[in-house]
Amino acid sequence: MKELTRETGSSLLLITHDLGVVARYADRVAVMYGGRIVETAPARELYARPRHPYTRGLLDSVARLDSDRRRRLVPIEGQPPDLAHLPAGCAFAPRCSRVFDRCRVERPKLEVIGELHAKACFADDVTVTEVGAGPASARGADGEQTSCSPTPESDQP
Numbered sequence: 001m002k003e004l005t006r007e008t009g010s011s012l013l014l015i016t017h018d019l020g021v022v023a024r025y026a027d028r029v030a031v032m033y034g035g036r037i038v039e040t041a042p043a044r045e046l047y048a049r050p051r052h053p054y055t056r057g058l059l060d061s062v063a064r065l066d067s068d069r070r071r072r073l074v075p076i077e078g079q080p081p082d083l084a085h086l087p088a089g090c091a092f093a094p095r096c097s098r099v100f101d102r103c104r105v106e107r108p109k110l111e112v113i114g115e116l117h118a119k120a121c122f123a124d125d126v127t128v129t130e131v132g133a134g135p136a137s138a139r140g141a142d143g144e145q146t147s148c149s150p151t152p153e154s155d156q157p
């Protein structure tokens with residue numbers, strides 16, 4: 001697919017829940033929740049410095065080849081919202097460990113927080129974990145990724 005986009009000069013839009021596929025193919029990622037974009041950034045930036053609690057939760061809930069084998073996966077508690085009956089404030093509020101009063105009454109707008117990085121969240125201190133630039137343990141001798149470890153292969157086209 002990457003080769004095709006290079007050859008034809010076209011773009012490729014992937015819609016998936018598979019973070020390994022995203023890591024491998026995406027230059028830029030838009031994380032959606034409740035039908036809205038809650039965080040967007042270049043893939044490498046988003047995986048290294050997730051700034052929305054939902055993005056953080058997604059990354060914490062998948063296994064990585066380059067992380068400590070004793071690390072426990074942390075599921076996101078609760079259920080996705082009913083899109084026909086979204087809550088008044090932030091759609092992620094019922095599941096968010098960082099929720100506070102404002103979140104339940106006001107919907108956060110997508111705001112720029114850095115170069116090419118935007119998030120829709122009132123909390124400005126979401127825990128950031130540096131996940132490294134590349135999972136050497138997840139690559140074969142030729143540098144090809146051999147698993148679905150969710151670290152971007154490249155943010156270059």
Ligand code: SF4
Pocket residue numbers: 052053054090091092093094096097098099100103108120121122123
């Ligand atoms: S706005 Fe509030 S509820 Fe929504 S993701 Fe941010 S901290 Fe959580």
